[in-house]
Amino acid sequence: MPVEKVEALVVGGGQAGLAMSEHLSRAGLSHVVLERARIAERWRSERWDSLVANGPAWHDRFPGMEFPDTDPDAFPEKEKVADYFVAYAQKINAPVRCGVEVTEVRRLSGQQGFHVETTDGTFEASFVIAATGAFQTPVFPKMVPDTAGVFQLHSASYKNPGQLPEGGVLVIGAGSSGTQIADELQQAGRKVYLSVGPHGRPPRSYRGRDFVWWLGVLNKWDAEATPGVEHTTIAVSGAEGGKTVDFRRLAEGGMTLLGRTAGFENGIMRFQPDLKKNIEDGDADYLALLDEADAYVERNGLDLPVEPEAREIGPDPVCVRDPLLELDLKKEGISTILWATGFERDYGWLKVDALDETGAPKHQRGVSSEPGVYFLGLPWQTRRGSTFIWGVWFDAKYLADHMSKQRGYMIYESQAEKA
Structure with missing residues (x-):
């Protein structure tokens, strides 16, 4: 040839x-x-x-x-x-x-x-x-051995709740993919545990404009690369017409939030004691964008409706106030671990x-x-x-x-x- x-x-x-x-x-x-x-x-x-x-x-x-x-x-x-x-x-x-x-x-x-x-x-x-x-290439940590008796898959292989065996699901990774999948599984009647690491959490919309518009007019889309920063996990969703990700609301619906996954041994998954900080840092990121948006509206004299309810942060659920640091997979009936851990x-x-x-x-x-x-x-x-x-x-x-x-x-x- x-x-x-x-x-x-x-x-x-x-x-x-x-x-x-x-x-x-x-x-x-x-x-x-x-x-x-x-x-x-x-x-x-x-x-x-x-x-x-x-x-x-x-x-x-x-x-x-x-x-x-x-x-x-x-x-x-x-x-x-x-x-x-x-x-x-x-x-x-x-x-x-x-x-x-x-x-x-x-x-x-x-x-x-x-x-x-x-x-x-x-x-x-x-x-x-x-x-x-x-x-x-999906990042699939080899933390939990195949002999642990739990079904494991990456978010790239997940299709729908019916694909998974009966039982609870541990979703590791709370970016856009992990959060949306965890929400879908909970709505399908599954008991869901979600491991939450550091993240950005923008409002889906604010004062009648989608957050992508706000990032545009505030010149955040054009922010240049920060040395050493390749990817920042962001929790945002277009599902169900678009909605702001609210981890407290997910917990109110029955989801158990956990800190970053730290390890596994003898059927026990361990988590770092950082859940409250991760949630609060996400709140700070969220509120900071609202502050910048309000300042932009005032500075430019825009006629956009005020939205004071957007600043209402609900109380911490029990799983945030008293976070689990260990989870016995078998005892809690967890049959699936879904790794929403990104790609390489x-x-x-x-x-x-x-x-x-x-x-x-x-x-x-x-x-x-x-x-x-x-x-x-x-x-x-x-x-x-x-x-x-x-x-x-x-x-x-x-x-x-x-x-x-x-x-x-x-x-x-x-x-x-x-x-």
Whole structure:
């Protein structure tokens, strides 16, 4: 099979890969997007059945296309989000090839560019863009042995309550995924325990505006990366039309809140004594945003309704006042542990000097330390919003502009060379 040559090769056909394709086309760079499964596959097969977008349709989209047949203030279902990306790929005529996995990328010997091995042949490209994002491989702690007699799964494998064996469920991780799944399980009649770590807890809406609007006008989406901070757990939900996550309310409904998971031994799960602090720190984050929003309204003379009830913080439930530090899984009838513990990166196919000793990308704003290699869709790549649909679109433009400049240098010939 002959080698196929392109100027840019994009690895990944999700939101990052499609955003990159649009800007590469605008820059006149020939390219191909390789996706090992289907466009936006993770939305279809690696998320639970009832998942909806965490942001409203007017906000969580690309600038060039709205969600069809969707209320702008609604939170689209996961299948509708995946369909949106398929339609967008058609709209921009993105050269996506599905069912093609990239197995190895190496720098060409003695010349510019890269040699790319895939399951459907070999490519050579001047630029390679890793658009697989940071949420690639589920983090599944090996804390509880298989012999413990409890069913374990990661949130990426969870579909619905009926998938789990009868009995109680311990959900470890109280970010958006863990909190929404725990809430769904409780509404399905399960006894639920939720391990809560440090988190941000914004209001779903305040004074008639969704929190994504507030983060926008307060310039928080454009906050630049903080050294050492890759990802901040945030508890927010678009479920049931969108609602503010309130851990005290979940506890009032029968859920038992626990501190961060510390370990397991002889059937006993142990937890750190940090639950009250984690809840209170989340409250402080919540109230601080309300303060900033109120100040913005007053400063700009906006006619937005006051909402004093938003500042009402209920009393601590018993599980917060007197937290459990140990949990006997068998005694409490817990049959399932669901790990909502996030994902880790996997760039094992990238055989160039673009990663540090931990396997993390070495980059500035997505431009790799290896000339010609780029990353897209990373948390805090350029700003807080980098991993969101609209945020990755703007990051892709920056990378395409950078490649255009580099192409200009690469094709330069001096007068002496032309002679």
